[in-house]
Each structure stands twice: as C-alpha cells, then as structure tokens.
Amino acid sequence: xxxxxxxxxxxxxxxxxxxxxxxxxxxxxxxxxxxxxxxxxxxxxxxxxxxxxxxxxxxxxxxxxxxxxxxxxxxxxxxxxxxxxxxxxxxxxxxxxxxxxxxxxxxxxxxxxxxxxxxxxxxxxxxxxxxxxxxxxxxxxxxxxxxxxxxxxxxxxxxxxxxxxxxxxxxxxxxxxxxxxxxxxxxxxxxxxxxxxxxxxxxxxxxxxxxxxxxxxxxxxxxxxxxxxxxxxxxxxxxxxxxxxxxxxxxx
Amino acid sequence: xxxxxxxxxxxxxxxxxxxxxxxxxxxxxxxxxxxxxxxxxxxxxxxxxxxxxxxxxxxxxxxxxxxxxxxxxxxxxxxxxxxxxxxxxxxxxxxxxxxxxxxxxxxxxxxxxxxxxxxxxxxxxxxxxxxxxxxxxxxxxxxxxxxxxxxxxxxxxxxxxxxxxxxxxxxxxxxxxxxxxxxxxxxxxxxxxxxxxxxxxxxxxxxxxxxxxxxxxxxxxxxxxxxxxxxxxxxxxxxxxxxxxxxx
Ligand code: FES
Numbered sequence: 001x002x003x004x005x006x007x008x009x010x011x012x013x014x015x016x017x018x019x020x021x022x023x024x025x026x027x028x029x030x031x032x033x034x035x036x037x038x039x040x041x042x043x044x045x046x047x048x049x050x051x052x053x054x055x056x057x058x059x060x061x062x063x064x065x066x067x068x069x070x071x072x073x074x075x076x077x078x079x080x081x082x083x084x085x086x087x088x089x090x091x092x093x094x095x096x097x098x099x100x101x102x103x104x105x106x107x108x109x110x111x112x113x114x115x116x117x118x119x120x121x122x123x124x125x126x127x128x129x130x131x132x133x134x135x136x137x138x139x140x141x142x143x144x145x146x147x148x149x150x151x152x153x154x155x156x157x158x159x160x161x162x163x164x165x166x167x168x169x170x171x172x173x174x175x176x177x178x179x180x181x182x183x184x185x186x187x188x189x190x191x192x193x194x195x196x197x198x199x200x201x202x203x204x205x206x207x208x209x210x211x212x213x214x215x216x217x218x219x220x221x222x223x224x225x226x227x228x229x230x231x232x233x234x235x236x237x238x239x240x241x242x243x244x245x246x247x248x249x250x251x252x
Numbered sequence: 253x254x255x256x257x258x259x260x261x262x263x264x265x266x267x268x269x270x271x272x273x274x275x276x277x278x279x280x281x282x283x284x285x286x287x288x289x290x291x292x293x294x295x296x297x298x299x300x301x302x303x304x305x306x307x308x309x310x311x312x313x314x315x316x317x318x319x320x321x322x323x324x325x326x327x328x329x330x331x332x333x334x335x336x337x338x339x340x341x342x343x344x345x346x347x348x349x350x351x352x353x354x355x356x357x358x359x360x361x362x363x364x365x366x367x368x369x370x371x372x373x374x375x376x377x378x379x380x381x382x383x384x385x386x387x388x389x390x391x392x393x394x395x396x397x398x399x400x401x402x403x404x405x406x407x408x409x410x411x412x413x414x415x416x417x418x419x420x421x422x423x424x425x426x427x428x429x430x431x432x433x434x435x436x437x438x439x440x441x442x443x444x445x446x447x448x449x450x451x452x453x454x455x456x457x458x459x460x461x462x463x464x465x466x467x468x469x470x471x472x473x474x475x476x477x478x479x480x481x482x483x484x485x486x487x488x489x490x491x492x493x494x495x496x497x498x499x500x
Binding site for chain 1: 422427451462463464467475482485492496
C-alpha cells in the first residue's frame, strides 16, 4: 500500500536520477530526444574545456614571454635558455605535444561554439544594441573567433620562422644562435609590423578570455577579476610587442 | 507627440515576415509603450487592418508575458524593467522605434511579436522542481538557510521567464534562465535531493531545444528585468562540476 513512498525515499536518500512521476505535467508536450552527449561535449563541458585549455595557454604564453625578456639582458642569456630547453630532450617533446593538443582542443571547441551560435539564431536582428553595463559584451568578446583564428594561423607561421627557421651556429660552435635569427627577423619592417598587429590581437583575445575562463570554471566573478583580465591581457601583449619594437629601432 | 513605429509583421512561423511602418499621433508621455501598441491596434482595427499581436498580461513587470526588442534592446532602453514598464517619456517627438520579436531558433514566431517560449517550460520540466513534500509554510528557523544564501536564492527566484536573456544573448543561449533555477534550488535545503541530476538534465534540455552555448558576454544580466546576475551561471558550472566529479 505504501510502496509508492519508496520512490520518494529513494530520491531523498540517494539523489536518484529518476524524476518522480507526480512531477510530469500532462499538458506539456513530449520532450524532444536528447542528443548523446558526454560530460565534455555538453554545453557546460565545452565551457570547462575552453576555460581549462585557455588558462593552460595563458600560462604557456606568460612563460614564453619571460623567456623572450631574457633577450633584454643579453643575447647569450637568451641563447643559453634556448640550449637548456633543447637539452631537455624528451621532456621538451612531451611539453610540445601537450601544448599542441591543448591548442587544438581550444580551437575546435571555439569553432564549435561559434557555429552553434549561427544555428541558434537563424534570423538575425535588424537592429541590435548592447544594453551596456553590467554587460560584459565588448569588442574583445565579440571578436574572439576572429582574434583566435588569426592567432592560430600566426602560430604556424611563428613556428616556421623561429623553431624551424634558419639554424645559425654560434661562432664557438657550442649550439644554435637563436638570438641572431630573432634580430634578423625583427629588422624586417613587414614582419615586425605584422607581429605587432597579431600580438595586439592576443591582448584583445585575453581581455575577454582570461575573465571568461574563470567564469566558465565557476570561479566567482568579482568586478576585480574582470578588470584584472584587462590588465593582465594588455601586460602580456605589451611585453611581447616591446621586444620587436626595441630591436627594430635599435634600442637593444 | 508623434511616434513612428517600424514593427515586424509575420503571419506565422512558416512564412517570412517584414517590417511595416506605422505612425501613432497624439501620444502622451505618460502612456506605456504597450499602450501605444494598443492605440495603434485600435487605429488598425478602425481602418479594417489586422492588429499587431504581442504578448502581455500583468503590465506591471511581474508575469513575464511581455517581451520584444525595442530599438535593438530586449525590453527597451531601460534596465531592470520589462517592456510593459517602459513609458513614452523616454522617447522624443518624431522618434522612429524599431520593434522586433525575440529571435532564436528555439523561439519560433507564432505571429508578429509573439514567439513560442514553451522551450523554457520544457527546460523547467526537465529538472526545475523539488520532490520533497514541503507542506504548509514551515515555522521560522525550522529549516536553517544562511542569510546570504537565502538572499541570493531569492534574487535567482525572481526570474519571470520572459526570455529577454536569450533574446539579447549574441549566441541565443538560455544559460541565465536555466542557471537561475538550478542555482536557486542548489542554495536551498529543499533543492538538495535532485541537486546533481537537476543541473545535468536541465542543461541537456537547454541544448536539445536548440539554444546556443554561452560565451560569457554577460549581455543577459543587463537586460534581465529582475537584474539576475551571471553569478548564477558561474554557480551552475560549479554545480555541474560537482555533479560530474566522482567525489563531488
Ligand atoms: S506584462 Fe507582465 S511582465 Fe510585462
């Protein structure tokens, strides 16, 4: 007689995933078929993926920047750092492989979210205006797909120019003279200008990106974090841009 | 004053619509925007035309029935108000006001400015409920809820389901609507039994309905007539992580 109580007790005790039949409203239409979705490819899973991979890439970019800044000390310090990384051998390959995987996942999910956006609103608004604060919509947030794709393309070119670029050997034959390649490359006006533009786009991408990643991971969104994202994003971009500018104008 | 209206007219979901221009003269600044549409409809009926369909009920910002894009903004230019609380004193003589329905694949147009928002009902039905029998109102302090949690849950409970968050979202995502319910119930004792299943089922339903993914533009919190914060969305993600972690 009281067996109907068991489903409720079950739901209370074990947080059962079966909804109680009493909660089904008869007047609601049939629920559409749910797509087969795993944790990571669900709508929140995708946010977690972009957030985690994005923050991973931010850490990489900061470490890369610190490496670049050694060139401000001396060419030999920069070359020594390059040798240390080269000599790490297998570890370098592991890190490189990991970074490639992270970048590919980040790009794939970003493109998927962008494509979903197109299908979710097939008819566009004739007029659309942001309502302003506290909206986080900005030039940065609206252009994530563009800045992201440009950065992806740049990455390929960047690796071709430096990592797989001309292999100058140091005069004493002790290893690669990477700083010579850097100085040569950044004396080319076209390359330097392009580099400055792309790295500004990195700053633009990070302005929304850093804050957005924290929001995606559910980390409480204080106004401070949003501002900090702008500061960190610009600092990273300026750090990268400083080097080629200094080289081009003969400051170092 | 004289107000020019550029209104989206559409017979039904399967035919394409178009903007039609109208002019309403002698508009008093103390009229609400919906009352101007009423005036227009009287005018249209007198001329033997077809009145403009739009949803409305309470006309005091509490029911969530009304909703349309006014000059490109969900519920119009004022924040924390539904379009029924928008008054003509915020416009000037001779203004042209563009009026469009909410646009999303999951919100098919029924007619003119009326869209089918039953997708939101199905998201709620997928998990926006509690199974515990709550009985009559409990004695004060019988169920202890920390004051900050009670306040936040109350803020999230203020959602009237109008759909403005989706309409204004560049991605047409229903994250704020869905998160408000998930986060409200996650903060309260009565919401605990289904806490983990709720976030999974409601967000799955949101995707199944054809809403887009969130890109954290945060536009939703600016247009929400109840000012619900995207902190609810951050909490929804924490709830999801909790639900998926083996030890969460
Ligand atoms: S008509 Fe009820 S909220 Fe506008």
